[in-house]
Amino acid sequence: MELPPAASTSASTPRWQWSRLPALAPTALYAALAARQQVFAVEQLCAFQDADGHDLHAWHLLAWVDAGAASSLAAYLRVLDPGRKYSEPSIGRVLTVPAHRGIGLGRTLMIEGILRTREIWPGRPIRVAAQQRLETFYASLGFRPVSAPYDEDGILHVDML
Numbered sequence: 001m002e003l004p005p006a007a008s009t010s011a012s013t014p015r016w017q018w019s020r021l022p023a024l025a026p027t028a029l030y031a032a033l034a035a036r037q038q039v040f041a042v043e044q045l046c047a048f049q050d051a052d053g054h055d056l057h058a059w060h061l062l063a064w065v066d067a068g069a070a071s072s073l074a075a076y077l078r079v080l081d082p083g084r085k086y087s088e089p090s091i092g093r094v095l096t097v098p099a100h101r102g103i104g105l106g107r108t109l110m111i112e113g114i115l116r117t118r119e120i121w122p123g124r125p126i127r128v129a130a131q132q133r134l135e136t137f138y139a140s141l142g143f144r145p146v147s148a149p150y151d152e153d154g155i156l157h158v159d160m161l
Contacts, residue, residue, distance in 0.1 A: 014063035074100040
């Protein structure tokens, strides 16, 4: 599957950090967890257990944007190892923080995540448990639905490969 080109952004190009949880500095881990809470719990008004026990069995992709001497987390996703939640490697917890939305960073993040997942598990399909409202976005990246819509934490989702 060939990936569509990433949209050009007006912000500086993100600096990618790809690592397992034990290798993340406490400040990077804090930034990722704070962004996940901001987007998934506060913005989406969803009470759920974000610290779900899977983070230790995942790769974490963080997109940092430098602004002068400071860096801020602009986007994040995690990739669960095959067999951890699904038989395939799976991309989840995909987010762009509000200050960096509307410039194509979500697409760039997903493309980067897909490429890195393919490097580790070549030839394996990749699963996403997509919020149904984002099905078209994931379809534009080559994912296809493999389940009927289902409710997860009060939000309709669909599994896609």
